[in-house]
Amino acid sequence: MSPAGSTRWCPTPQQLMMLEEMYRSGLSTPNATQIQHITSQLSLYGKIEGKNVFYWFQNHKARDRQKLRKKLIRQLQHQQQLYHHQQLLHYFDSPAFPHLSCYNSAPPNLLPQAGIHDEAAKQVMNCTWNFDIPGRVDKSKGMVRTYGSDWLMMVDVGPPPPPSAPSAASYSMMSRPPLKTLELFPLIASNLKEECNDNSNSSNSLSPVSCNVKAPLIQPSK
Amino acid sequence: MSPAGSTRWCPTPQQLMMLEEMYRSGLSTPNATQIQHITSQLSLYGKIEGKNVFYWFQNHKARDRQKLRKKLIRQLQHQQQLYHHQQLLHYFDSPAFPHLSCYNSAPPNLLPQAGIHDEAAKQVMNCTWNFDIPGRVDKSKGMVRTYGSDWLMMVDVGPPPPPSAPSAASYSMMSRPPLKTLELFPLIASNLKEECNDNSNSSNSLSPVSCNVKAPLIQPSK
DNA sequence: GCAAATTAATGATTTATTCAAG
DNA sequence: CTTGAATAAATCATTAATTTGC
Numbered sequence: 001m002s003p004a005g006s007t008r009w010c011p012t013p014q015q016l017m018m019l020e021e022m023y024r025s026g027l028s029t030p031n032a033t034q035i036q037h038i039t040s041q042l043s044l045y046g047k048i049e050g051k052n053v054f055y056w057f058q059n060h061k062a063r064d065r066q067k068l069r070k071k072l073i074r075q076l077q078h079q080q081q082l083y084h085h086q087q088l089l090h091y092f093d094s095p096a097f098p099h100l101s102c103y104n105s106a107p108p109n110l111l112p113q114a115g116i117h118d119e120a121a122k123q124v125m126n127c128t129w130n131f132d133i134p135g136r137v138d139k140s141k142g143m144v145r146t147y148g149s150d151w152l153m154m155v156d157v158g159p160p161p162p163p164s165a166p167s168a169a170s171y172s173m174m175s176r177p178p179l180k181t182l183e184l185f186p187l188i189a190s191n192l193k194e195e196c197n198d199n200s201n202s203s204n205s206l207s208p209v210s211c212n213v214k215a216p217l218i219q220p221s222k
Numbered sequence: 223m224s225p226a227g228s229t230r231w232c233p234t235p236q237q238l239m240m241l242e243e244m245y246r247s248g249l250s251t252p253n254a255t256q257i258q259h260i261t262s263q264l265s266l267y268g269k270i271e272g273k274n275v276f277y278w279f280q281n282h283k284a285r286d287r288q289k290l291r292k293k294l295i296r297q298l299q300h301q302q303q304l305y306h307h308q309q310l311l312h313y314f315d316s317p318a319f320p321h322l323s324c325y326n327s328a329p330p331n332l333l334p335q336a337g338i339h340d341e342a343a344k345q346v347m348n349c350t351w352n353f354d355i356p357g358r359v360d361k362s363k364g365m366v367r368t369y370g371s372d373w374l375m376m377v378d379v380g381p382p383p384p385p386s387a388p389s390a391a392s393y394s395m396m397s398r399p400p401l402k403t404l405e406l407f408p409l410i411a412s413n414l415k416e417e418c419n420d421n422s423n424s425s426n427s428l429s430p431v432s433c434n435v436k437a438p439l440i441q442p443s444k
Numbered sequence: 445g446c447a448a449a450t451t452a453a454t455g456a457t458t459t460a461t462t463c464a465a466g
Numbered sequence: 467c468t469t470g471a472a473t474a475a476a477t478c479a480t481t482a483a484t485t486t487g488c
Contacts, residue, residue, distance in 0.1 A: 013297055230455050230480065277456060284474070285454080450485070457478070466469080
């Protein structure tokens with residue numbers, strides 16, 4: 001880290017934290033005086049000069065704005081999808097875990113719950129690992145939360161109009177409903193350049209539109 | 223382990239491993255649908271319900287972050303201590319930084335570098351953050367720009383009319399000009415708390431000594 | 445060895461914070 | 467500016483590890 005011969009500034013953790021704190025506190029474009037002040041302060045924690053501070057704020061602000069734009073755009077795509085979605089009248093469900101294949105092949109002796117810290121289990125596990133998880137975080141909506149002492153599952157359910165989709169799309173977490181494998185809806189390509197393809201397709205894929213059905217859960221008591 | 227009459231979920235080794243694998247794979251905040259799927263899958267290996275999965279991710283994520291923060295802070299304290307050693311050589315004890323006062327008053331036992339998770343450090347930290355920043359963006363002018371390969375700082379100095387303010391209001395950032403005391407802005411609270419003192423005093427029991435000021439409001443609750 | 449006593453982990457709740465919609 | 471949804475942080479509470487005196 002910041003070797004003596006390094007050509008560029010390498011902020012120490014303290015410096016970073018302090019800069020971030022300042023930024024969060026509302027300072028985004030420090031003037032010369034402020035920069036100077038800050039520089040002096042931060043120099044207590046490591047080598048630093050004014051331009052570093054200057055650039056840092058410049059960059060940070062820019063990247064923040066960029067993030068915002070991205071978010072906005074995702075939002076737009078979202079809406080777009082929703083629209084499509086409604087016509088398709090398919091309520092989604094994440095394809096979440098289509099894999100899992102090897103579970104069924106797990107040796108029966110593993111099934112019974114028991115707190116055995118069984119070494120051998122490890123091997124079996126290796127097989128088990130093959131789920132894949134949506135590449136790096138799936139932010140699709142659908143919430144689970146407590147509601148008083150009950151548990152709620154909030155699931156997006158297709159469009160309200162078509163009654164075909166049963167409102168029973170929400171149910172108690174306590175019961176173990178049979179899983180359905182639902183199909184995924186197509187991703188809508190947008191013509192928004194850049195900023196769109198973080199490939200994460202993160203925050204959407206599910207439509208928030210519809211009615212959020214809250215299902216009061218049966219409490220197992222305690 | 224996980225006796226029948228147990229009040230709380232006790233994950234089987236398999237369940238744990240699978241959860242961890244998912245987490246490592248990037249899933250940190252499963253939505254309702256995902257929770258459901260996971261729950262169903264894991265129920266093959268032992269009793270489990272949705273909320274357990276929900277909580278597990280919640281906690282795991284939080285504690286991961288916590289570990290990170292702690293690490294950072296230890297690191298910080300370390301560096302800080304080092305720096306004190308190296309450059310307590312004033313040159314910053316100019317009246318320009320009255321708010322740095324706490325450095326100078328830091329108890330000597332903090333100075334020696336050592337990985338002591340000293341309780342007192344917390345205060346130092348808190349104090350450290352006390353720069354103040356203009357409450358929500360300061361629009362005062364003053365620019366910093368490159369000038370050739372040098373950096374210039376243009377500062378507004380007082381009102382133009384009173385010629386008392388020298389015109390030499392701009393100078394290179396490279397040299398460390400005498401600092402002026404700038405107006406301080408209102409205090410910004412930092413949210414960096416705790417975590418410095420592992421001292422724990424965790425759940426119950428005693429540990430009276432530490433002067434951790436925390437309103438021990440006795441919660442009747444429930 | 446082994447069980448009471450302590451301590452550390454971690455599941456479960458509650459409270460605070462953030463962020464965007466109205 | 468207010469409000470509600472979502473999330474993160476803080477806290478409580480129980481279980482597992484471990485230490486300790488016998």
